Amino acid sequence: MFLRLCAKLNFSKRDRRGREKDEEQLGLSPSTKNHDRVVANDDVDVSSTPEAEALSPPRADLWEVTGERSDEKDRMALHGREKRDELSGPPPRTGDVCVVASDDVTPQRANFWEVAGGKLDENDRKALGLERPLLITDAIEGVIKSTEEKYREYQEGGLKIRKRDGGHINVRDSAKNIILHALQAQDLVTKLVSFDPTGHAEYLAGILSYYAIVDNHYRERKVESDRELEDALIEVYIAVLQYAAEVKKAEQESNAARILKSVTALVQQPFKELKGTVEKKEQAVQKWANVTEALDHRRQAESMLDGIDEAVERLKIIQSHTRSLQDREILNWLSMASYSDPQNNARGHRASDTGNWFLNLPEYKEWKITPGKICWLYGAVGCGKSVLCSTIIQDIEEFCNSDPSRKFAYWYFQFSNDETQKVYNMIRSILRQLMPRTLPSSIINLWEEHSSRGSKPQQQKFADILDVVLESSQGEVFLILDALDECPATGDDGRSSLLQFIEEMLEKHQSKMHILATSRPEPDIRSRLERYQSVDLEIGLGQDVETFVRAQVAHGRLREWGESVRKRTLERLLDIPERRFRWADLQIKRLQESKTEAAFHKALDTIPATLEDTYKDxxxxxxxxxxxxxxxxxxxxxxxxxxxxxxxxxxxxxxxxxxxxxxxxxxxxxxxxxxxxxxxxxxxxxxxxxxxxxxxxxxxxxxxxxxxxxxxxxxxxxxxxxxxxxxxxxxxxxxxxxxxxxxxxxxxxxxxxxxxxxxxxxxxxxxxxxxxxxxxxxxxxxxxxxxxxxxxxxxxxxxxxxxxxxxxxxxxxxxLLLAKGADPMRSSLYGQGDNALLKAAKKGHLEVLQLLLNRVDEIPRSVTKHMLMIIRATESDKEKLTMILDLL
Incomplete structure (x- = not known):
C-alpha cells in the first residue's frame, strides 16, 4: 500500500493548478511556480539555490539516513525491481521518498499528504471523504480572518472590549492566541487524512503525513531544537520503513487477488509492533517539534497582527495627513494675517538693555502671575510703546514655553494697514493663535457652512468659538494688544467694539485670563481702562531714551567726531523735558547726514523741539x-x-x-x-x-x-x-x-x-x-x-x-445700465446665483435691490427664496426688509 502510494505521483497539471488555487484562497503560499517540478515541500527552500548551496553545507536527507540504518533485508525489499501492473513509472531511487517526472528539475523529497491526496482519482477522493478537511480548513480560515477583522476594528477605535468585571482585555494577546490555535488546527486538519480502507494504514498514513510535515516545516528553523528533532524523526522513519518493508514482502509472496483479503491479517502483528514503536518515539518527536511549531506559529500570529498594525498605522498617517490638510485649510480661512511681522520689526528696533526695567516692575510681576487682571500701559506718541510691547511679548512667550498648558496671543493695531485696524480681523487672528491641535467641531461646522457659499460669518460667531476655546484651555491665557488708539474711534468695527471685547473676555474667563494693552491716553480708552491696573510709561521710557542716545553717540557713526563734539551732542539731545524715542532717533539720523563739522554744529544748533517741528523741517x-x-x-x-x-x-x-x-x-x-x-x-x-x-x-x-x-x-x-x-x-x-x-x-x-x-x-x-x-x-x-x-x-x-x-x-x-437694457436676472455663462438681484441682496444694498426689482416682471420662486435667505443673513434694516418683502 505504501509503495503504491509512492508510485502514483505523476500529478496532472490540472490537479496542481486546482491545488494552488485552493492554497491561494486559504492564504497559503503556492507550492511551486514550476508546475512540473518535484512536489516535496510547501515551503520554498532558499538554501536550494546555487548561490546558497555554494555557501551552506548540504542538508542531510533523513529518509536516506534512515534507509542506511535499516537492515539489508529491508532495503532489498523496498527497492525490488519486479514489474507490476499497478505501477506506471520507475521505482523510487535510494534517498528519495518519491519523484515526479520532470525534464529539468532536480528531484526533491515529496510530502506524503500531497502525494497521497493529490494522486487519488475523483472516485477515490470521494469514497475516502477527503472533501471534509477542506471544509474544516475553510472554517478555520474564517476564524483567522474574523479575528484579523475584529483586531483591525479594535485598532481603528471602532471596537471596545471589557471584561464582565469592567476590566480591560488585552485585545492583541487574545487575537494572537486565537490565530495561533487556528493555525495549529489548520495544519493538522489539512495534513492528516485517511489513506487506507483497512483502517490500519489510516494510522500509518497519518504518521507519514504528520512527520513529513514535521520534516518539511520544522527542520532548519534556526532554533536550538533542530538537531534533536532530526534525531527523533530518524527513529520514527526507521519504524515506518520497517513496516513498509513488511508490506512489500507480503506483496511479493501473494498474488493480486489475495492481497486485499489477506492484508489485514498479514499486517496485524507488524502493525501492532510498529504502533508501539512509534508511540514510544512520539514523545521525543513531539517535544522537539512542538518547540519549533510554537515558535513558528507565534511568528505567524505576530506577523499577521504586525501587518494589521502596520496597515492601520499607515491608514492613521493618511487620515492624519488628510485631516492636517483640512485643518490647514480651515486655519487659513480663519486668518491669514501676518500678526508676527510687526513683532519682528519692533524687536529689530529695540536698543540693547532697554525695556528690562518694566519686566522688573511689581505691577507687571503681579499681573503675570495673577489671572483675571487687565494691565493698561499708556504713553505719549513716539515714546516707544510698541518696542516695549515687543519686549513684553517675548517675555510672555518664554514664560509660556516653560509650561505647555499656558497659551498666549497678541495683535498690533497699525495705522499703516487698514486690515489690522479691524476688530473682526483681530478676533479671527487671536482665535487661530489659541486654537488647540485638535480643532473643535464648532469651527469646522462654521467653516463648512460658510466656505462652500463664500459668505463671511458674523463677528459674534468667532467670539463665541473663542469663548469655547478659552473655556477648554487647561492653563492660563495671555492676551497682549498694542496701540489700541490706532484702531479707528468710529464705526461698528472700531474702538468701542474693541474695548467691549476686552472687558467681556476678562469677565467670562476670570480664572485664567491675563490681558495687557498699550495706547496713548485717549479719552475713550482712559474712561474704560483706567479703573484696572495702569502704568504710566513716561518715566521708565525716558530712561530708555537716555540709554539709547548714549549708545548711539558712543558706538554709532557719531563716535567719529571728537570728544568735545560728542559731549555737546549728549547734552543737547538729553536736555529735553519730554524724551521720546521717535524724536531722539530722528535727531541722530539728522546729525549723521552732516558731512562737515560746521554742518554738524549747525544741525545741532537747529534741533527741532518737537516731532511736529521735525516733520515740518x-x-x-x-x-x-x-x-x-x-x-x-x-x-x-x-x-x-x-x-x-x-x-x-x-x-x-x-x-x-x-x-x-x-x-x-x-x-x-x-x-x-x-x-x-x-x-x-x-x-x-x-x-x-x-x-x-x-x-x-x-x-x-x-x-x-x-x-x-x-x-x-x-x-x-x-x-x-x-x-x-x-x-x-x-x-x-x-x-x-x-x-x-x-x-x-x-x-x-x-x-x-x-x-x-x-x-x-x-x-x-x-x-x-x-x-x-x-x-x-x-x-x-x-x-x-x-x-x-x-x-x-x-x-x-x-x-x-x-x-x-x-x-x-x-x-x-x-x-445707467438698466436704462441701457441690462437684464437683472442675467447670470454669467457658467455662473450660478450671480445675477444682479442676488448680488445686491448678499451685500445688503437694499436701495439697489429695490431698483432692480422694479425692473423685473416675474421672479422665479427659487431666486426669491434664495434672496430672502441672504437678506435675513445680512441682518439688514427691518424697515427696508419689510419694504423689499412688499415688493416681492
Missing part, C-alpha cells in the same frame, strides 16, 4: 519740484487699503527708479521693509501730522476725503487707460493696475454719497462698466488673485456689468 527742506510728488506719495501711503511696495508707489508718480521714492520723501517720513520692499509711513505720528480736516495753508497737509478722492480718481484713470485686451503677462507687469483693479472701489466707498457730487469721478466710474475692453481687463485683473483660470475666460463667462455694479452698491451706475 524735513518737508520744508524739499525742493519745489519735489513737493507735489512727495505730497502724492504721502497721500497714497496714508490711505492705501493695503501696504504698497516700492514699484507700485513709483508707478503712481511715474518714477523710473523705485528707490527715488525714499530719497524724495526722506527716511524721516517713510520707511522700507528690507524683506519685501514694502514702503510705509515711518510712524503713526507722521500720518497725524499730515492729515487735517481743515487745511491751514500748508502744502503738505490734506484731509481724509481729499486723500481718498485723489486715489479713487487716479485708480479709475489707470483702469480706463487699458483699452486693449490684456494678457496675464502684460497685466502682471503693471503693479499699479493690479492694486487699482482690486481697491478702487474701497476708496470710492470711503467718500460715501459724496462721490455722486464729483461729476468727473462718477462719469469715469460709469465708463468702467460700459466700455467692453476696459471692463474685461478690470474683471480679469481683479479676480486674478483667486482664479488663475480667469485669464482663459471669455467676456460672456464673466460676471455681468450690472451684477458687478449691484454688488458694489453703485446706484447711479445701476440706473
Amino acid at each position: 524735513a518737508l520744508e527742506r524739499l525742493s519745489p519740484e519735489d513737493r507735489e510728488v512727495a505730497r502724492t506719495i504721502l497721500i497714497w501711503l496714508s490711505f492705501s487699503a493695503v501696504p504698497l511696495d516700492l514699484k507700485t508707489v513709483a508707478a503712481v508718480v511715474s518714477f523710473r527708479f523705485p528707490a527715488d521714492v525714499v530719497t524724495t520723501c526722506t527716511t524721516s517720513l517713510v520707511t522700507v521693509s528690507m524683506s519685501d520692499d514694502t514702503v510705509r509711513l515711518a510712524h503713526f505720528s507722521v500720518k497725524e501730522f499730515l492729515v487735517h480736516n481743515e487745511v491751514e495753508g500748508h502744502w503738505y497737509q490734506f484731509s481724509v476725503t481729499y486723500g481718498h478722492e485723489a486715489i479713487a480718481n487716479r485708480a479709475v484713470d489707470c483702469l480706463l487707460e487699458a483699452t486693449e485686451v490684456l494678457t496675464k503677462t502684460t497685466a502682471a507687469q503693471q503693479p499699479l493696475l493690479i492694486y487699482t483693479a482690486r481697491y478702487w472701489h474701497h476708496h470710492l466707498a470711503q467718500l460715501g454719497n459724496l462721490h455722486t457730487s464729483c461729476i468727473n469721478l462718477q462719469e469715469k466710474v460709469d465708463r468702467l462698466f460700459t466700455e467692453r475692453n476696459v471692463y474685461f481687463n478690470w474683471m480679469r485683473s481683479y479676480y486674478s488673485k483667486w482664479l488663475n483660470e480667469i485669464w482663459h475666460q471669455s467676456f460672456e463667462e464673466l460676471q455681468s456689468p450690472l451684477s458687478s455694479a449691484s454688488e458694489r452698491g453703485l446706484k447711479s451706475t445701476v440706473e
